[in-house]
Amino acid sequence: xxxxxxxxxxxxxxxxxxxxxxxxxxxxxxxxxxxxxxxxxxxxxxxxxxxxxxxxxxxxxxxxxxxxxxxxxxxxxxxxxxxxxxxxxxxxxxxxxxxxxxxxxxxxxxxxxxxxxxxxxxxxxxxxxxxxxxxxxxxxxxxxxxxxxxxxxxxxxxxxxxxxxxxxxxxxxxxx
Numbered sequence: 001x002x003x004x005x006x007x008x009x010x011x012x013x014x015x016x017x018x019x020x021x022x023x024x025x026x027x028x029x030x031x032x033x034x035x036x037x038x039x040x041x042x043x044x045x046x047x048x049x050x051x052x053x054x055x056x057x058x059x060x061x062x063x064x065x066x067x068x069x070x071x072x073x074x075x076x077x078x079x080x081x082x083x084x085x086x087x088x089x090x091x092x093x094x095x096x097x098x099x100x101x102x103x104x105x106x107x108x109x110x111x112x113x114x115x116x117x118x119x120x121x122x123x124x125x126x127x128x129x130x131x132x133x134x135x136x137x138x139x140x141x142x143x144x145x146x147x148x149x150x151x152x153x154x155x156x157x158x159x160x161x162x163x164x165x166x167x168x169x170x171x172x173x174x175x176x
Contacts, residue, residue, distance in 0.1 A: 039092050045092060046092045046093040047102070047103035049089065049092050050085050050108075050164075051103075051106065053107060053111070054106075054108055054111025054114075055114060057085070057115075058115035058118075059115070059144070061077045061119070062116075062119035062143075065119025065120060065123055069123070069124075074116055078112045078159075078160045081108065081111050081115055083164075083167060085111060086108065086164035086166070086168045087167055090167060090170075097169070100169055101169050104164040104168035105161040108157075108165075109157045109161040111160075113152035113157045114147045116157070117143070118140070118146070121142070122140050122143035124138060
């Protein structure tokens with residue numbers, strides 16, 4: 001067909017079929033969430049962490065309770081335990097409301113109770129009964145059983161729990 005000024009040239013068919021460029025599928029790798037993000041995302045994560053920190057730190061600090069039970073030593077060790085529980089809940093909790101307060105309170109109360117009772121009973125001196133009854137003294141396992149068998153209803157435990165709640169829930173007040 002002759003070409004006129006208003007007509008467009010027609011493309012001639014190619015002898016070779018057009019090959020599509022070979023493209024490999026794009027693979028997108030998503031980074032797995034960290035362990036701390038998994039704990040933060042779990043509803044029971046802060047409570048579990050508070051109980052673990054409270055019990056483990058309480059057991060470790062119970063070894064530091066002096067032989068005659070000293071009030072100042074128990075107060076200092078209780079404050080250390082409350083700070084450990086409060087800051088761990090603060091770090092692992094997404095909110096600063098009652099969902100952070102309750103785990104901090106429970107973890108600090110249980111940890112402080114285990115620390116105080118286990119340390120006091122373990123370091124207690126049996127006195128004259130040791131010679132009469134041939135007692136070797138109360139062991140750590142017996143002291144731990146005594147702390148697990150007694151209720152945690154003391155003012156020191158409640159105060160330690162409240163300190164942990166203050167640490168876990170401290171935030172800027174928002175205007176509603």
